[in-house]
Amino acid sequence: MAEFSDALGVLSSGMRGQSQRLRHIAENIANVDTPGYRRKTVEFRAEVEQGRRTGGIETGPVQLRRGELPRINDPAHPMADAEGYYEGSNVELVTELADAREAQRSYEANLKMFEQVRRMSTQLMDILKR
Template identity: 35%
Template structure:
C-alpha cells in the first residue's frame, strides 16, 4: 500500500510542478498584455501557451504530467489607433499583443484549482502513510 501512496504522491507532485509552470506563463502573459513593439510596424509580445504531456516513469510504472513545451499562440494581433506610440505605423495603427485578459484569468483560475487539488492529494497520501505507520506500531 505504501508503494501505491508514494506513486500517488509522485503523480501529484508532477502535477504541482506543471501547474506552477502554467501559472508562471499566465502571469507573464498578463504582465505583457500591453507590450507593443519598439519600432513602427514591429510585432508586439506574443502570448505563450503551455502544452502538457503524459510521461511514464519506468521506475514506478505511473504516468506523470510534464510540460511538453511552452509555445507561442499563433492567433492574430489586434490593432489600435495610437499615433503617439513609437510602434505606430504611418496610419497611426499599433499592433497589440494577442493576450485576452479574460482568457488569462480563466487559465489562472483553472491552474490554481488544479494546483490545490494536487496539493490536497499529497496531504491525503501523507496522512494515510502516517496512519498506516501508527497502526503498525500498535
C-alpha cells in the first residue's frame, strides 16, 4: 500500500508544480503590455527527503527573464523619455500560450494517473476485503 501513497505523492507534486507554473504564465499574459515587466518562470527540481529522491518535484524560486527590454517609440506615453521611448515588456504572447498548453497537458496527465492509482488502490482494498 505504501507504493500507492508514494505514487499519489509524486503525482500530486507534479500537479502542484504545473499549477504554480500556470499561475506565473497567467500573470505574464496579464502583463504582456505592462511597461518594464519581465517574464517570470519557475524551474522544477527533484524533491529530496532524508538525502534520497522521492520521485516528486518541487518548484524553485521564481526567475525573471534577464536581458534588455524592448524600446518602444511612443512620445505620448507617460513613461516616455526625452527621445520618446519607453521600455516595454519582454513577454511574448505566443510563447506564453504554448507554455500554458504544455502545463495544462502535463497537469491533466498527472491527474489521469492520480485517478488511475486511486482506482487501483480502491480495487485492491475491495479484493482484500473478500
